[in-house]
Amino acid sequence: MIDQQIMWTYMIFVTLIIVSGLYCVIMTHNLMKLMIGLELMIKAVTLLLAVAGYLSGHIALVQSLIITVIVIEVVVMTVAVGVVLGIYFYTGSLDAMLIRRSKE
């Protein structure tokens, strides 16, 4: 019963963080804010992995997976930042709507 309660409490918070990140990604017009929203969603997934490892007892496996997630996250964020910087130098703005309009 206690482990169910632990799992459900973590599930609630993971869901709330994913909802916040998703809301940020959908509603923001700023490219940097969009990346911060994505980062928040990755954080929620990392927490979910750690909780899964804690509850199932496979701590070592989960830690190796989290390390992989973190490495991929850093590379994705670095490349995305490079792209955002390129867009800023090209358009002079970080507004996502401006890029959308320029593509149409």
Add this chain to the structure above:
Amino acid sequence: MNNIDLFLLLVMIIMVLGTVMTSGLLRAALGLAVVSAVLSALMYRIGSPIAAVYELSVCAGLIPVIFITVISLTKPLKKDEEKQESIDKIHRFWPLPVLIVLIGAGMFLYKPVIELKQFMTVYGPDVKEMVWSIRQTDLIGQIAILLAGAFAILILFKEMRSK
């Protein structure tokens, strides 16, 4: 789960809301660093200390630095633009806390019966053996992704310089 874990989770969700709803990019990047630091404390408490160290050093250290570098390279908004931006932001983001409270309350009241197969520590391989021996293919993938990222950055900045 004890009170410290619950406190850390509450701090984390408050910081997440602050990060999403703040008007300044710099404050958002710093909020993200705090979220990462709290997450690493949580991970340490639930038995993943090595992953927690990675989270603290890379996600709370490196990524906010990259974000802050990019923010420092951009031009700040003028005062009237900033005022308009913050008003727009309030219009766009006010439903988020309400949504969070509603979803949180709904999930708290709805408690499903989850069948957990196992709740004990499995005495298997340790992290060192798992990373370097059992999941060695992951390492190759990680090296490939790091190289891909490095080449992507090189090409991007080369193109930017040529323009």
